[in-house]
Amino acid sequence: MKNNIIILGGGQAGIYAAREIRQNDSESNIKILGEENLLPYERPPLSKDFLLDKKNEEDLYFYSDEVLKKENIDFEYVSITKVDFENKKLFTKNDEVYFYDSLLISTGSENKxxxxxxxxxxxxxxxxxxxxxxxxxxxxxxxxxxxxxxxxxxxxxxxxxxxxxxxxxxxxxxxxxxxxxxxxxxxxxxxxxxxxxxxxxxxxxxxxxxxxxxxxxxxxxxxxxxxxxxxxxxxxxGSTPSVKLFENTNLKLNNGITTNQFCETSIKDVYAAGDVSNFYHPLYERNIRLESYQHAQNHGICAGKNIAGVKTEYTSIPWMWSDQFNLNLQLTGICDDYDEIIERGNDINNGVIYFFLKNKIIRGACGLGIAGKVGRDIRITSKLTEKNTIVDKQILSDQNLKLNKLIQK
Ligand SMILES: Cc1cc2nc3c(=O)[nH]c(=O)nc-3n(C[C@H](O)[C@H](O)[C@H](O)COP(=O)(O)OP(=O)(O)OC[C@H]3O[C@@H](n4cnc5c(N)ncnc54)[C@H](O)[C@@H]3O)c2cc1C
CATH class of the missing domain: 3.50.50.60 (FAD/NAD(P)-binding domain)
Incomplete structure (x- = not known):
């Protein structure tokens, strides 16, 4: 029998989850419910290139209607106002009902x-x-x-x-x-x-x-x-996870929807991904909530795999960026749990990076530079973080020494 898979929230995590489910499961019905009356689109340009008229609305959509049709992914513009987890039902304010076998919650976050x-x-x-x-x-x-x-x-x-x-x-x-x-x-x-x-x-x-x-x-x-x-x-x-809908239910909430490393929530067959989820990260051995583009995408994909029965741990290293004027700021890993900070560079024209270490192992880094100056080193840092590398601090601090030397060791 076909499964009904519902994705509540038609943003970045939702659309990537839907496509990943379809890649692994050609049978199930997949329906995304989104309240914005728009296909899923990228938010980062909204505060940057869209305001500056360097990108317009058409540039923001992740996928066209045709792609969704081709992959047999249904998208309905609708706002869900009530959930009944016990009977696996979602309701609109006009009492339209949606039944699911598996549910992904990807309702994102909202501004304070x-x-x-x-x-x-x-x-x-x-x-x-x-x-x-x-x-x-x-x-x-x-x-x-x-x-x-x-x-x-x-x-x-x-x-x-x-x-x-x-x-x-x-x-x-x-x-x-x-x-x-x-x-x-x-x-x-x-x-x-x-x-x-x-x-x-x-x-x-x-x-x-x-x-x-x-x-x-x-x-x-x-x-x-x-x-x-x-x-x-x-x-x-600032913003808060969009969880009002679940406040009087038995879904476990704690700064977002608590999920394990498989994007599973406290309720069977209910998953959560993206900004709304406070997920367990096996590398950091704690729960984390992120509001970032890369995370929404990767977490959506991971949830999609798990919903489709491909058991997959979420181990992605956090990464985000911000562009202001001609500067590019990038953050990787976790920068709030460290016992040492090491500085690399002191001029934004060449890029400046601060590495956060705990027990000599890189936990994360934050870099700033004229666009293009820190991306490569931050990418290498993500890899070092993933591998729990004990690093040579001399290489970290000396901009004349290439960071990828640390990977080869
Ligand atoms: C202005 C802006 C700039 C950003 N810039 C950057 C950046 O430079 N770098 C970076 O890494 N990240 C950036 N981000 C963050 C990134 O865009 C988000 O982390 C990402 O969009 C989260 O994806 P998501 O799918 O979890 O949630 P969203 O993309 O927010 O999607 C959630 C969707 O669910 C819908 N929804 C909620 N409740 C319901 C309901 N009850 N019924 C139906 N639909 C519902 C919402 O309307 C929304 O469409 C930016 C975000 C914003 C807003």
Missing amino acids: KLSLDNNLINDVYYLRNLEEAKTIKDKVLNKNKITIIGGGFIGLEIASSLSQLQKKVTVIEIGDQLMGRIIPKQIADLVQNIHLEHGNEIILNKQIDKIIKKDDMYEILLNDNSLIETDFLIAGI
Whole structure:
């Protein structure tokens, strides 16, 4: 008998899972349920090339309708509002019912929202999806002074793009460095300098006390009593896994849906992948939640294999990047559990990398450089991390010595 496989969430993890299932199982019905009324598309360009008009909507789709038809993957534009795991059913708000034998949850993550007075709720813009990117792109056209609340990756990428569109940009960050503690302060400072060089204002260590709307502009009162005037507000203050739907069920949640190394959740025949999953990583021997392009893809593929009966452990080394102005930042492995940091290089024109070691073994690295300068070394670091290599620190720290020497050992 044919299995009904449902993929809840039509993003990157969902589409890669669907195609992987089809590669291993030509029989089952595969249906993706997505609420966005769009085929799965890439989100990273939304804050970068899409805002800059270097990519348009058609460039963002992973696969065309024809590919899905050819592979017999069904895609329905629908929002699921209730789940019944016991009877293997999903419901829409109009009580349409979807039955599954196996379910993959790939609902991604959603932006945290500022708590604002009612009269301001529609005045602060967020960026998570294509519709929001289109709105921001359209609205900023006739604005000049833009304030971005939150100095994380997405906020800074928007700041970089809008600065390149000749806007006067201010970034307000509550912490004492950009991009949070996961990025070494030295690298955060280099990124900050580039923003300053391009005319962006960066305000650290400040909280917003009040936003006052005045005709077509806003006054932002900070906790040191300083005042910023702005025409347009965008917030990028982090995100949370999209799990509201499962909060009153017996699905185990803990900063996302808890999954093991096979993408299995606490409920039989229910899997989770991508941003929404807090997955067990055998190498790091702990659960991790990632919001990154490469992870969404690889995790979706791994879930697809397991759903199709090809038992596969997820061992992919985390990797993500951010592009701001002409800089490329890359992060590999885990950079929050170390007893030693080693620096390689000190000039972003040649690339700067910080390696994080524990018991002499590389756990992760963070690199920054003019586009193209750190990618190769970060890729090598991912391999070294995967192999638990005990490294020669001299090679790590000396930019004249090639990192791949470490692999050959
Ligand atoms: C602006 C932006 C820039 C980014 N830039 C980078 C970058 O430079 N580098 C990097 O590594 N990563 C980047 N990322 C992160 C990366 O895009 C995500 O990690 C990836 O998209 C996650 O894929 P996913 O499939 O888990 O979730 P998503 O792609 O978010 O897909 C989840 C889908 O599920 C749908 N859904 C949720 N609930 C329901 C429901 N109840 N019913 C039906 N559908 C539902 C959602 O609407 C969404 O379409 C960026 C993300 C954003 C938003």
